[in-house]
Amino acid sequence: MEQFSATSYAILGQLALRSWSAYDLIQEMKRNFHYFWPRAESGLYAELKRLKKLDCVHTTKRKTGKRQSTVYAISPKGKTVLETWLGTEPAEFKLEFEGLLRVFLSRFGAPETLKKTLLKVEEDAGVLSVLATNIAREYLTGTAPFQEEIEVRTFVFDFLVHYADLYKEWVVRTREELQLREGRSADERKKMALELMRKNIAKLNLPV
Template sequence: MTPVRSRPTTAYAILGLLALQPWSTYELAQQVQRSLNWFWPRAERRLYDEPKRLVADGLAISTPGFTGQRRRTVYEITAAGRDELADWLGRPPEPRAVDFEGVLKVFFADAGSRTALLATLDEIAADARERLGRLDVMIDQALTDGARFPERVHLQAVTLRQHVDAELAVLDWATWATEQVTSWTTASDPGDWVPQDELARLHERITLAVASRS
């Protein structure tokens, strides 16, 4: 039996795309930017090396071709590739990891001005709104004939809902936070605002949620 050499998750991400159809590296990069970027953002550079390793390990095959004089490599998944992909799907996922520089700036806001804090919250909200706009376009494409993989619309709907939920949560939070901060005197002095009340509400929400959804 083949030893289950664990690969970087990016390998499986590419394998997953190859399971849908053969792609050239360039198309693969486009596709990753378009759809995977929401939950598995990787630099384009990575997507040029990883398929080579998949080929070396027999999980994909590469077919060199030409567009006029210009070389182009098309990758295709193998049976072994589909096996490893299915295997990976059966293993527990890594916990979610979030890089959110905006919240880092909010957390350390007392080392700067109240104005800077409000600007940060504004940029966070603007970013969320921009993302929601792009999600709306994707939803539209999935609804109309634009869907590239009509047989996968159910999975797209489920994952799109995750993105929308996440972005709306950020937007709501940033909107709420802006309202609170507006009543503060400075970034280090919240004036009359009582953080303990908010913390108590958070505790309530957690208790309720964990009780009802377990």
């Protein structure tokens, strides 16, 4: 019944910008969407073919020497499909953060469990920051492939920067708290934990 997934629309959106060879399209999608809509390349190739069957895109063959590639373009139907979707209710954001699961369960593992998890989170957030900066630099120097799209892309970038920061700062705060707790009694540690919780509730300005 439901013919399209958000991934279909992501593809149609890239094609609405311009035509691409499958390969180029997919590389660009990885660049743009990896951190908030990650998908395996093989699946994107398959989805392109499906979109063709559904008449949302059409293809032409291109040759560079002996090498052949398929160039995809959006069809009028594809444009309508995309536009219609953009009028529907957005899905809720959905996070899978295995690290938090590990923190939650850390006391059932070896004593270093928590610290090792923090280290990994820190690394991953660092990679995201670097990637985001690389893309931003292209816009700042005017070499980005879609300079004219900058108006909305800044919003996406802005989110990503703060998103990376969320993890980094969480690691910092957690490490600080762990250090403060060192050498304290279980009772003191619990009081400190409660205090942290109290501070956090205050941050959300909701009735307590």
